[in-house]
Amino acid sequence: MTDATHKIQEISRRILENGKVDKIIGYQKGSMPMMNTPCVIRNPANVGQLVWDSHCRLNLAKYLGNTKERVGIIAKGCDSRNIVMHILENRIQREQMVIIGVPCNGMADKWKLSALVDGEVVAVTEANGNITVTSVSDEKAIPRAQALQENCVLCKHRNPVIYDELTAELVEEPQNMDRHESIRKIESMTPDERWRFFDDMLSSCTRCHACRNACPLCYCPTCFVDESRPQWVGKGMDPVDIRSYHFLRAFHCAGRCTDCGACEAACPMHIPVRLLTRKLEKDCFDRFKWSAGLSLDQRPAMDTYTPNDPNDFFK
Amino acid sequence: MPVNNPYVPYPVRIADIRVETEDRSLKTFRLEFVNPGDAEKFAYQSGQFAEISVAGEGEIPIGIASSPTEKGFIQFTIFKTGKVTSCLHQMKPGATIGVRGPLGNSYPWETLKGKNILIIGGGFAFTTLRSSIKMMLDPAHRADFGDIDVVYGARTPGMLLYKEELTEWEKRDDIRMHITVDKAEDLGWAYHVGFVPAVTREVAPAAGDDTYAIICGPPVMIKFTLPVLEELGYHHDRMLMSLENRMKCGIGMCGRCNIGKELVCKDGPVFTLSHLKTTPMEY
């Protein structure tokens, strides 16, 4: 059991027993290697099911919904920033939550790990800073730092920005992190090159919308792809519709996305959809000096207007 | 491609459009088959529905309002609520649309022979009930049935469907009509004022093995009417419901209209309440 697991179980038991929360949202061990399943615990006797390891790749803020209950929620850095956004967007009240903050050293990339070995992965273990991947015929180990998801490699906010409890000491935040090198590379392409790049990137999309459903930002009662009067986006496999969905979703995440990586972790076809969302993140930072979810005291860039905003079109 | 493609609609011409309600939200469309042989192929029974097809917009499942005894046309009363229905409401007589059917099961007319029938309808769910009443009252069929009682309610007098026919039926002595409205501002309103469940409690015939109730209406009406019938001693297997659900194919293939293992478009839309009590209420 990791230290974080132990701490999470202890804190959860305590806040359930003393009635501070009605439920805990966390992870339980999955049935497949490298996977955990988000779960809800109401009975303090069951906190033993909670786990925390390098495979907590989804964003639990998604599972808050717009609950009216009091909830204990486990949040790493990026998740906590989404919780801030949820409060700012009136999805949930601060008082409803006991936020169990986890200073995070990154989550493992299951694709990277699977590619290390021949054949189907049957077990993945972690010890002493190394992750070992085992298949029926093969076994490889790599240092944890080489196994991380890309968004974790580029992460600038590992510590939760808002919390009531902490599972460990805060970790060091990286300085001088260039998050946008891959974005600049695409920006420097010609329009034709960019068109072909995105066409190829989206060619395996099956319109399952796992990216949208895993995203804590995507909570519209009716998503724009489901509107029928008028119908903005077709429901078939026309590449126009596939592009429309992905591009517009990225725009809807502008100024709100914390690059938690849940979208890429969820995609069954391993499409690097963050290449779209990070472009919007870069634009928000370049133009408005805005990064999402860092403070409860600032309105988000995309929902405020001040007279000295740089654009001319509305003056 | 096999000749028999159940997704192909029969082309029909809109022969007449009648506005039924004062707020113009409901219109009755009288449709005539473009191809002469199609009318026979469309032989239907009261309680069935059809998918009305508007090229470029889509298809919608609508209960058949005309009775099989009315020849030369079929009739549908359509509520303007979405993409396809809004397009239909803007159409004029002479336009060609499509119709697929008849679909679904009908009210169980073989079982209902010789029985007393209590029809309870609310709002614009009255369409297949009109079909049923018109059919039963036809001289060829009236003797097949016992007493016929009808409780039909709408929000206001202006929202009642088929007003002329209701008045005609009211004058007959082989059917007892109990029209009601939630609210009537017209002091000359000669009928009931009150919700359908309340009127049902007053006028429903005694329960018995030979008395069946057919209930068709909005969820809130059904929710409060069923307990009234149960109090009066009606058995669940003597209570027939016509359900609605979102449909696309209408032929039991696209999978979306299921309640438990039943498909509303194919195993329904008519179910006994006793049957429904064994399935999830996902309708």
Add this chain to the structure above:
Amino acid sequence: MTTLIHIDKQNWDRGIEASRKQYHIAGPVKDKEFHVFRRLENGELPDMTYKSTRLSPKSLLFPQSEIMFAYTLDETAENAGMMQDVKADDFPCAVIGIRPYDAKAIQIMKLNFDAAEYQDPYWIHAFVRSTFIGLAINEPESVDFSTSCGTGPFEETGLDALMVDCMDHYLIKILTDKGRAWMHAAGFTTAARETAPQTLESMKAEAESKIASKVSFDNIREMSVLDLYQAGFWEDAAFGCINCGACTYACPTCWCFDIQDEKYGVRGIRMRNWDSCMTPLFTLHASGHNPRSTGLGRTRQRFMHKLKYFPDKYNQGIMCVGCGRCIVQCPANIDIRKICDRMNRYEARKGDCQCQ
């Protein structure tokens, strides 16, 4: 008549090419990092070393987007607004390398599309012109629980021929006339050795013994629908599900579809697209009423359909072939085997809700 054929591996490609005179070829190929099952262009060969495909071969008979009709909205045209058939491809298609569980899944889908009262011409046409040359699984994956689901690594249901990879050669067991016809077109007519039947049997037994994952669902048949539906364990079991629909798209037995019209100026089509019970739009009434308005209700629907409604309706086992794709691809690791176990162990009378 010889039913067991021997093919030296070096002759395999030539046979595929030869059969192209009379058949389209469909099979598994690598596409970026996954294998996909699709129609192969001239010169393309199926990758017979593949383990599994991301999406199933169901798309060969049931494309994700399929045009049903075309029409013109030009009011001056005589047939304005009337549905016109679209030309279907009549050329036979040999589906090479399909796994036994995927072939069984097609038989399950047939129950829906080829029913007594209505027949879906699009699916049936594609089915009738397809010949299924299956490829047995020598090394089942850990997530393969097909032997619990009425199929298995060497099962023959739904196949016209079954191929077994015997290292330096293939053995093919011809199962139907259609299978024999394709073998002829490919020129594969060499009878297998006398020891071949035994080889086949022992390889089958070995593969089946390697299936580690099992499910049972006998108790589910005995339970009442409403007891299962109202069980308290759904909140816990369905909590992690994000209702995306990846499972329904990967699943070889999921058949739900949506019908939509699309217009381009005066040109219009009526098409069908895969649809998923996981989405809120699936059951939304025009009035705004939604019988399954919660994610929990929709997640429950999927498993009740697969494990209870379908078995009750058709009496032919569960609506799952144990391929494991949903388990592998689910972003939240919702596992149908765990849910099946939960349902199977449920005891309604005890008020056993296994609540958290």
